[in-house]
Amino acid sequence: RKEVEQDPGPFNVPEGATVAFNCTYSNSASQSFFWYRQDCRKEPKLLMSVYSSGNEDGRFTAQLNRASQYISLLIRDSKLSDSATYLCVVNGGNSWGKLQFGAGTQVVVTP
Amino acid sequence: NAGVTQTPKFQVLKTGQSMTLQCAQDMNHNSMYWYRQDPGMGLRLIYYSASEGTTDKGEVPNGYNVSRLNKREFSLRLESAAPSQTSVYFCASSDDGGYNEQFFGPGTRLTVL
Numbered sequence: 386r387k388e389v390e391q392d393p394g395p396f397n398v399p400e401g402a403t404v405a406f407n408c409t410y411s412n413s414a415s416q417s418f419f420w421y422r423q424d425c426r427k428e429p430k431l432l433m434s435v436y437s438s439g440n441e442d443g444r445f446t447a448q449l450n451r452a453s454q455y456i457s458l459l460i461r462d463s464k465l466s467d468s469a470t471y472l473c474v475v476n477g478g479n480s481w482g483k484l485q486f487g488a489g490t491q492v493v494v495t496p
Numbered sequence: 497n498a499g500v501t502q503t504p505k506f507q508v509l510k511t512g513q514s515m516t517l518q519c520a521q522d523m524n525h526n527s528m529y530w531y532r533q534d535p536g537m538g539l540r541l542i543y544y545s546a547s548e549g550t551t552d553k554g555e556v557p558n559g560y561n562v563s564r565l566n567k568r569e570f571s572l573r574l575e576s577a578a579p580s581q582t583s584v585y586f587c588a589s590s591d592d593g594g595y596n597e598q599f600f601g602p603g604t605r606l607t608v609l
Binding site for chain 2: 387389393417419426427428429430431434472483484485486487488489
């Protein structure tokens with residue numbers, strides 16, 4: 386079983402609509418959670434960290450559910466520029482804390 | 497402030513050839529990492545260096561070696577390239593032991609024929 390699992394998509398979203406997707410993780414000892422964004426053929430870049438109480442950054446909202454071991458990302462009022470692959474990233478939970486990356490969820494925002 | 501830089505950007509090798517991928521960061525980070533990214537798979541850790549002078553194996557170390565030359569530079573060497581090593585290679589750095597944000601270089605696209 387993969388340590389971090391994501392629906393690969395693509396999620397096709399009309400401009401201005403809301404899209405949400407989840408990621409599940411297997412290590413209950415994980416302590417840090419992130420969403421990274423990766424544009425085609427580019428390097429991953431941090432979108433936002435995910436905190437236990439949930440957090441919002443503009444149009445982006447991230448939630449953590451420790452009991453069910455998943456995190457979610459919601460994008461409101463989608464822009465064409467939001468088209469990208471979103472990587473779920475989880476701290477491995479061991480003493481050093483190497484990050485585990487999901488394979489990504491592709492989002493395509495259409496005019 | 498260039499962040500994380502990688503050279504080369506593209507490389508084509510023949511099976512059995514060797515090469516070194518270079519990575520440098522100017523953020524004074526302690527930790528550095530090498531990942532590979534293949535279609536349909538998440539980034540997989542090849543090797544990492546938690547601090548200057550230390551290196552450790554990640555998830556997929558076979559066929560690779562690394563050198564943490566100094567705090568800024570972390571190189572990845574393929575001694576005898578194989579077609580299975582065709583991939584995109586990313587170098588990253590972070591300020592701690594992997595609990596916080598990692599900053600990535602632009603990647604090296606390697607094809608082994």
